[in-house]
Amino acid sequence: MEDKNKKEIVLSGIRSTGNLHLGNYYGALSKFVKIQDTHDCNFFIADLHALTTNPNPEELHANVKSILAEYLAAGIDPEKANIFIQSDIPEISEMYLLLNMHVGIGELMRTASFKDKARKALGIGNAEGETDEEIEKQIIGAETNKRVNAGLLTYPTLMAVDILIQKATKVPVGKDQLQHLELTRRFARRFNSFYNVDYFPEPTDFDFGGAPIKVPGLDGSGKMGKSEGNCIYLVDDPKILRKKVMRAVTDEGPQAPNSPMSEPVQNLFTLLELTSTPDVVKHFRDAYADCSIRYGDLKKQLAEDILAVTTPIRDRVNEIMADEDYLRRVVSRGAERARERAAATLADVRRIMGIRKF
Numbered sequence: 001m002e003d004k005n006k007k008e009i010v011l012s013g014i015r016s017t018g019n020l021h022l023g024n025y026y027g028a029l030s031k032f033v034k035i036q037d038t039h040d041c042n043f044f045i046a047d048l049h050a051l052t053t054n055p056n057p058e059e060l061h062a063n064v065k066s067i068l069a070e071y072l073a074a075g076i077d078p079e080k081a082n083i084f085i086q087s088d089i090p091e092i093s094e095m096y097l098l099l100n101m102h103v104g105i106g107e108l109m110r111t112a113s114f115k116d117k118a119r120k121a122l123g124i125g126n127a128e129g130e131t132d133e134e135i136e137k138q139i140i141g142a143e144t145n146k147r148v149n150a151g152l153l154t155y156p157t158l159m160a161v162d163i164l165i166q167k168a169t170k171v172p173v174g175k176d177q178l179q180h181l182e183l184t185r186r187f188a189r190r191f192n193s194f195y196n197v198d199y200f201p202e203p204t205d206f207d208f209g210g211a212p213i214k215v216p217g218l219d220g221s222g223k224m225g226k227s228e229g230n231c232i233y234l235v236d237d238p239k240i241l242r243k244k245v246m247r248a249v250t251d252e253g254p255q256a257p258n259s260p261m262s263e264p265v266q267n268l269f270t271l272l273e274l275t276s277t278p279d280v281v282k283h284f285r286d287a288y289a290d291c292s293i294r295y296g297d298l299k300k301q302l303a304e305d306i307l308a309v310t311t312p313i314r315d316r317v318n319e320i321m322a323d324e325d326y327l328r329r330v331v332s333r334g335a336e337r338a339r340e341r342a343a344a345t346l347a348d349v350r351r352i353m354g355i356r357k358f
């Protein structure tokens with residue numbers, strides 16, 4: 001490997017909670033591939049973060065393996081980027097404990113992703129207009145014997161540690177992770193100022209030009225997400241993929257020329273913009289504007305264009321999954337490299353915080 005010291009350190013990860021979907025691909029994975037030649041790239045599988053939703057132990061490992069294969073199949077090259085598994089780096093867990101001493105439970109409870117996940121864990125409805133206090137009351141309230149685990153609350157601390165322990169300055173993520181990145185900067189500043197050191201850099205989102213990406217789901221609202229059941233997976237069989245797209249929510253069609261688009265239809269156009277050529281997008285936009293559009297045609301085209309992206313990845317995933325030796329080599333080398341930096345940072349942090357040996 002060439003001299004990486006001069007390159008900016010990039011780090012990002014994906015939770016091992018199931019197969020990767022188009023949101024992960026466009027929000028994260030496809031961007032990882034673009035920058036691996038020009039940056040000191042570190043991409044990992046966040047299996048400790050996956051534990052926050054208490055997965056079945058058998059599934060956890062299978063998910064780590066499939067995401068690893070998907071990383072490689074999508075074009076992340078272990079000769080160019082460092083690939084590792086979060087739980088292979090024990091320094092992360094120790095620094096998570098240390099950093100938590102400077103993180104407020106209030107600021108964690110106000111994090112959008114926490115409120116969302118806590119609501120789901122408790123089976124509370126997603127009532128708009130609920131105040132923070134009302135939600136917090138429900139989370140700590142005694143009215144239920146369901147529980148929100150502390151790991152879910154401290155999820156942003158762990159994510160901040162992933163980034164800070166590698167001294168990364170650029171973090172390519174989708175729009176939904178920007179609040180976590182903001183917290184990471186806040187924790188870095190707080191640590192520096194509390195100990196009066198200039199130690200942690202403040203990481204920012206990787207600027208690819210253009211707005212941060214939010215890939216919508218097929219159910220007419222919100223973002224594509226594993227827990228939403230509105231996903232197209234990179235490894236979806238073509239038959240299933242076509243069926244999912246054909247079933248995507250739409251509306252009754254434009255009733256007058258140049259009508260505004262409903263959210264479900266806008267979402268289909270967003271997917272089309274990500275996967276199709278500008279000509280195709282223009283064709284359907286014009287057809288929408290003059291009311292000649294047939295959503296069935298748009299969906300057929302969309303399904304084929306998505307398949308053109310996913311099919312080569314799916315083929316390679318199957319090949320790579322069969323090569324256990326290769327997978328083992330990739331992550332053991334990755335862990336070795338990631339641990340070098342992590343151990344150096346942890347030693348500094350322990351010293352700065354006053355933990356000394358006799």
Ligand code: TYM
Nearest residue numbers: 012013014015023024027028046173174213214215223224
């Ligand atoms: P996770 O597993 O939820 O998502 C992984 C990446 O995929 C992006 N993403 C999306 N982007 C656009 N549209 C969507 N519908 C969509 N769904 C998911 C996410 O923004 C993310 O970039 N907390 C992180 C994992 C993590 C991490 C880190 C990331 C742990 N430590 C350190 C960066 C740095 C997460 O939840 O990923």
